[in-house]
Amino acid sequence: ATTAIALVMAAGAATAQEDACDDGEIVVKFAHVTNTDRHPKGIAAELLKNRVNEEMDGTMCMEVYPNSTLYNDDQVLEAMLQGDVQLAAPSLSKFETFTKVFRIFDLPFMFKNIDAVDAFQASDAGQSMLDSMTRRGLQGLAYWHNGMKQFSANVPLLTPDDAAGLKFRVQPSDVLVAQMEALDASPQPMAFSEVYGALQTGVVDGQENTWSNIWGQKFFEVQDGITETNHGIIDYLVVTSVDWLDSLEPDVRDQFLTILGEVTTARNAESYEVNQEAKQSIIDAGGEVRQLTPEQRQQWVDAMKPVWDQFEGDVGAENIEAAQSINE
Ligand code: LMR
Secondary structure (H helix, E strand, O other): OHHHHHHHHHHHHHHHOOOOOOOOOEEEEEEOOOOOOOOHHHHHHHHHHHHHHHHOOOOEEEEEEOOOOOOOHHHHHHHHHOOOOOEEOOEHHHOOOOOOHHHHHHOOOOOOOHHHHHHHHHOHHHHHHOOOOHHHOEEEEEEEEEEEEEEEEOOOOOOHHHHOOOEEEEOOOHHHHHHHHHOOOEEEEOOHHHHHHHHHHOOOOEEEEOHHHHHHOOHHHHOOEEEEEEEEEEEEEEEEEHHHHHHOOHHHHHHHHHHHHHHHHHHHOOHHHHHHHHHHHHHHOOOOEEOOOHHHHHHHHHHHOOHHHHHHHHHOHHHHHHHHHHHO
């Protein structure tokens, strides 16, 4: 079975790279972990690839490896520092070993919606975070939006008490671990590609993610339902290595970064809609989506928001204040 899966994956990767790179072109390998269809990151990565390959033909050539076919997020940054991959877009929860500044994005109920996230990222504080890992060899290039997170489990979740005692997969982030502990649940950090199997076999009971990821990975098939909590966000850092960026001729680098900037603006404006479509697809496929009353939602806020105090030192009280004033 392993061989069969490897063959299928190899075939998929080969068809995805139909416009093979020519001799002399700078090859940009972009590895990510999500699906490509009805997904903000998947769509943005394909658009970036198509534009680079068309507009920079003869100079630069991009290959996109989606669905964790090349690397998991916990391997991709090391691979980048080794020069094995040039571009990635892990969620902001996955940079913990390089910097703690992105922890603000994981704090529950910090941002009321993705527009607030966008405004914070565009501020001086958000823009300076792009440079927070240069000493470690990584350069942030842009923020890409996914959307708001929802909880799902193998039992209905309406109040925080329903989550108590359950095992939840989380991304590898101390804030997310603390968030689940605040619910008296048991956090299990795990790679994205392993979550469906872990939910299916009962290794974990639940998870938190965006509509596009719950749809793309089909988590709803192996969960009792999804509760619309909008309790946090998943956003991405498009990241490269300082060495690779420095190795580009200035005009090549400028053209590449201009295309990336345009793709970022265009696709970020559509991220909300892409998630709404994924939500509708889940409902159409028979997935159960539960709504909270305002009182129930307030119980989740009361249970999880105390986590902010634990991380105020890492993220800075001034950044928390800035994020909160954007929400108003
Ligand atoms: C996750 O691990 O749940 C997400 O970061 C996956 C992704 O890239 O959206």
